[in-house]
Amino acid sequence: MALPAASQAPVRAPHPLRAEAVRGFAPWAGAAVLLTAGTMLAATADRWQGDWAATATEVHTALMITLPLAGAAGCWQGGRERRRGTEELWGTTVRPPLARLLAAALPVALWAAVGYVAVVLLALLATWPYVQGDRIHPALLPGDTVAMAAATLIGHVLGRVAPARLAAPLLGVAGFLGLGTTLGARSAAVRALSPVTSSLDELPVWWQSGVMAVWTGGLALAAVLACAARRRVTVLLPLAAALTAGTLLAQTGDGLWRPDPLARRQVCDTSVTPAVCVNARYAGMLPQVRDTLAGITGKLEGVRNLPARWADHAGAPHADEAQLPGITPLGWSTVRGRLTDPQEFAWEAVTALEGTDCPESMMTERVLWADDAVESYLAPNALQRKGLVPGDGPAEERRLLAARARLAGMPERQRRDWLSAYFAARAGCDPKEVPAL
Secondary structure, three states: OOOOOOOOOOOOOOOHHHHHHHHOOHHHHHHHHHHHHHHHHHHOHHHOOOOHHHHHHHHHHOHHHHHHHHHHHHHHHHOHHHHHOOHHHHHOOOOOHHHHHHHHHHHHHHHHHHHHHHHHHHHHHHHHHHOOOOOOOOOOHHHHHHHHHHHHHHHHHHHHHOOOOOHHHHHHHHHHHHHHHHHOOOOHHHHHHOOOOOOOOEEEOOOHHHHHHHHHHHHHHHHHHHHHOOOHHHHHHHHHHHHHHHHHHHHHHHHHEEEOHHHHOEEEEOOOOOEEEEEHHHHHHHHHHHHHOHHHHHHOOOOOOOOOEEEOOOOOOOOOEEEOOOOOOOOOOEEOOEEOOHHHHHHHHHHHHOOOOOOHHHOOHHHHHHHHHHHHHHOOOHHHHHOOOOOOOHHHHHHHHHHHHHHHHOOHHHHHHHHHHHHHHHHOOOHHHOOOO
């Protein structure tokens, strides 16, 4: 007797979205975003690694590259059926046009957004060991991620519409140039509508990222619905949301950014004179800066008429302050939380004590000799240790070296009095009161 055939469970075909996301072009698009943006950030690591604010600004500015790249990837995917010659075949399937479009476009948009988020996370991990203060700045990440997906969807629609094979690279170039134009625009409204606008020393208002997501996401969704929806009237809803968000952004303009309260604060060591202050965003560098200036403050002990502190804040120093040499922008005097040239830093700190507000007419030969001697005594640099100085000739160099030697060889009390008179004359911009050497 024949046995009944064993019943077999029906095998479910994989969902089109899963197939596109795993085996199609989409993972390569995400890898391209990750490698391109990652390489760009790695090449400029010296200027952002160790500063949360600089890192947030740098990864946000990376949208200048990643957004055109995502748009080009979406455009290439959108033109796939035309290149394969399968447009008519796809038109015979039972799936509606919108479902077919989303099945091909969403995986690329998802992978492009994931690639960008991976770049951001890697940049944050690279910064974390070197931070000196401040806090992480994730406010712009949601809007940036949506903008990446939106650029991919808009590119996909353009790829379906544009017949040229060069549409994808041309879109990438046009996107890069367009975004660059918005960064240099004079209009605050144009800058506010650009997803790549940033400000290093300011923070976005709390709602900016969400409204930017509605602005870019609404435009992308409107483009998708206009291309493939059966009822084109559905375009009006996302388009209205995008226009509302865009109007809010444009009308707010530069008001989208507010000063960073932490950047206005200073952390000071008042155990020395002058006191040493650094911006609160780099509070962890205070011990290093204090140690770098210890040789100066030790030699100035008991000297009068000095500024009260070296200050590190925005704007010109106050009447009782000298400007601390620049810790920022990173990549110059500071890299990964360390001073690149402590000797140069100390010399610049001494020149700041001399003041910079005096007219050029004060810079007589007598003043220049005194300045050189003070700088040589408080913070000798490599050239000065070797006795190499700029001058009109050997005679001039000998006179400068003699002035240095006289200041360095003074008895301690006499040198304190001389320095006190020197700093009083420099503060008053009176060259006649500068003591002679």
